[in-house]
Amino acid sequence: MKARKRLIAIALIGLFFSVSLRTAFAQAQVNDKQHGTVIGNAIMYVSPDLNSAKVARPSRGRDTWLMGQSNIDGKEWAHIMVTMSQNNFSAPRTVTGWTDARLVITSATPNGDQIIFGEALQAQRDADNGIKDADQEAMRLFYRVFEYFPDSPLAPESLWHAADYQWQLEKSGVFARPSAREMSPDARQEIDEETMHQVMKKFPRTKWADLAAYDLLDNKICGAWKGETKCPEKESDLYEHYAHEHPQSPKAAEALYKAAWRQAALVDMYKGKERDKGEKAKRRAMELAQEISTKYPEGDWKPRAAQLVFALQQGLDVTTESERQSGKQN
Amino acid sequence: MKGFLLAAIVTLFALIGSASAAERATIVRSSGLFASPAQSAEKVMTIDRGTGLTVEDKRDAGNEPWVKVSISVPGSTQNEPAREATGWLPAQPVVGVSTQNGDQIVYGEAVDSERQAEQRGGRKGAADDAMRLYYEVGQLFPNSPLAAESLWRSADIRWQLAKSSHKPLEEQYLKEVISKFPNTKWADQAAFDLIDSQLCGDWNGLPDCPTKEAEAYERYARQHPQSPKFGEAIFDAASRLGTVADMYRMSDQKEKAAAAHNHAMTLAKEVAGNAAMGDWSYRATTLLYKLQQNIPLYGVPDEGP
Numbered sequence: 239m240k241a242r243k244r245l246i247a248i249a250l251i252g253l254f255f256s257v258s259l260r261t262a263f264a265q266a267q268v269n270d271k272q273h274g275t276v277i278g279n280a281i282m283y284v285s286p287d288l289n290s291a292k293v294a295r296p297s298r299g300r301d302t303w304l305m306g307q308s309n310i311d312g313k314e315w316a317h318i319m320v321t322m323s324q325n326n327f328s329a330p331r332t333v334t335g336w337t338d339a340r341l342v343i344t345s346a347t348p349n350g351d352q353i354i355f356g357e358a359l360q361a362q363r364d365a366d367n368g369i370k371d372a373d374q375e376a377m378r379l380f381y382r383v384f385e386y387f388p389d390s391p392l393a394p395e396s397l398w399h400a401a402d403y404q405w406q407l408e409k410s411g412v413f414a415r416p417s418a419r420e421m422s423p424d425a426r427q428e429i430d431e432e433t434m435h436q437v438m439k440k441f442p443r444t445k446w447a448d449l450a451a452y453d454l455l456d457n458k459i460c461g462a463w464k465g466e467t468k469c470p471e472k473e474s475d476l477y478e479h480y481a482h483e484h485p486q487s488p489k490a491a492e493a494l495y496k497a498a499w500r501q502a503a504l505v506d507m508y509k510g511k512e513r514d515k516g517e518k519a520k521r522r523a524m525e526l527a528q529e530i531s532t533k534y535p536e537g538d539w540k541p542r543a544a545q546l547v548f549a550l551q552q553g554l555d556v557t558t559e560s561e562r563q564s565g566k567q568n
Numbered sequence: 569m570k571g572f573l574l575a576a577i578v579t580l581f582a583l584i585g586s587a588s589a590a591e592r593a594t595i596v597r598s599s600g601l602f603a604s605p606a607q608s609a610e611k612v613m614t615i616d617r618g619t620g621l622t623v624e625d626k627r628d629a630g631n632e633p634w635v636k637v638s639i640s641v642p643g644s645t646q647n648e649p650a651r652e653a654t655g656w657l658p659a660q661p662v663v664g665v666s667t668q669n670g671d672q673i674v675y676g677e678a679v680d681s682e683r684q685a686e687q688r689g690g691r692k693g694a695a696d697d698a699m700r701l702y703y704e705v706g707q708l709f710p711n712s713p714l715a716a717e718s719l720w721r722s723a724d725i726r727w728q729l730a731k732s733s734h735k736p737l738e739e740q741y742l743k744e745v746i747s748k749f750p751n752t753k754w755a756d757q758a759a760f761d762l763i764d765s766q767l768c769g770d771w772n773g774l775p776d777c778p779t780k781e782a783e784a785y786e787r788y789a790r791q792h793p794q795s796p797k798f799g800e801a802i803f804d805a806a807s808r809l810g811t812v813a814d815m816y817r818m819s820d821q822k823e824k825a826a827a828a829h830n831h832a833m834t835l836a837k838e839v840a841g842n843a844a845m846g847d848w849s850y851r852a853t854t855l856l857y858k859l860q861q862n863i864p865l866y867g868v869p870d871e872g873p
Contacts, residue, residue, distance in 0.1 A: 541673070542679055
């Protein structure tokens, strides 16, 4: 009798855990399926009726929670909650309302990752064509692909794109301030590295991690050289180190070129002052240019290295520092 | 008589000698053109990067190598004929057909100038420099592996500059790429650029223009199936047909709307999910989704389902 009671107890406990786990798992799956974003000119209404009051116009890529769906007169409406921010100064707020269900893409949508990724590319093109806030939309859309489709083959690239958008937006602000004209990188505000580190941590040894590591160098370069040789020397080392640490990176050849270019700039800076150091910098620039030519014969960097060698051999000035400053390109 | 003959032979050899010394070249830094080989001499004009030169003489003056060059200076108006200018340049930035790695040096300088042009606050006139430098790679080094790409890049920069400044589009440079390097990806890209001249400025809300443009893009794709622009052309055709479908739908021409819609779907399916098409595959997937869901591509933002 006791044994029977124990068996029943065990069975009940087992059933309880089984049901609980299934419910929890089902809940998790449902939760996962409910999250997504909007991909078009969505308008949110108080109720599923075009004549009802408008609540908000969530832009593409906004974090969206699908709470329910309703078919009214053959048309699909989605009841959504969207996290929105009015501007940079106010905290994000959540808004609920009804919108066109066709514009809501969740992790349950077939090919949802590709659809959001494609919309992000469209937003990217819109941004290139000068459409306001399209860059922010592209950034959010890319992030949603990573967030809601973590197993998608597009997830690493998407997270990288989102991180790079965030980086470039912040960088343009940081480098526009007077503090960016100071020599030390410590004089200016650091660009937030968190998302870049996330790319490197989540997707190590990928080209996206390599690209993230390359962006991070921006926080280490001097604002202005102010005629001091220590800046180009340090930066040359930084870029060379990167190229050797990430030889498979799409940015490896560019990093080597930047290292070589800085050595070439040092030749100009040492001209008429310290001949030995100038000669040493020239030799190093030539060696780095040769390394580009040998290791990366495809693409534009080999000819650019050849052009740099020619400039050194002929004693031509390399691009001036003011040109570097204006474009932050070398 | 004998003396005259000897003088004539000497003159002839001298002429042959000077003719063989003449070398086609260009310059990778802008420089003054001087009346004589000295920085203090009268400056005739400034020579920009990528200007085509003929080197006529070489001389060392003041411990510096100099070259005597002639250049063709275009007229200031279309009707004014080009004139020839001659003068002396410092030799260091001059790259000639005999310069070792000359093709790579000029090409590298062109890439550098192109990058400058793309940067905010980059060097003034850098896009023109890049256009000229790329062109000179093709002219000076026609057998270089970089020649075809250079000619294409030069023609493309010229085309994009004309487009952005609303100047007349001159097709001759793109056509030169196609005729000199047929059946290459550079010729394919030149042909893609040429579609621009078939595009309407404004659709005026009517389906005629986008229909015509969609035909041009699809025709291009069929004629250039190996082109790097294939996916883009099909996408451009599909998105225009999707727009045409919306225009017909708005004017209540249901059959025409359905035909355009179906054609757009067929084209979008051709690229969607095809990894070889790169990003166009994903953009086509998004377009296909919008077409399948009847999400409008044209007109006022749809207010609801």
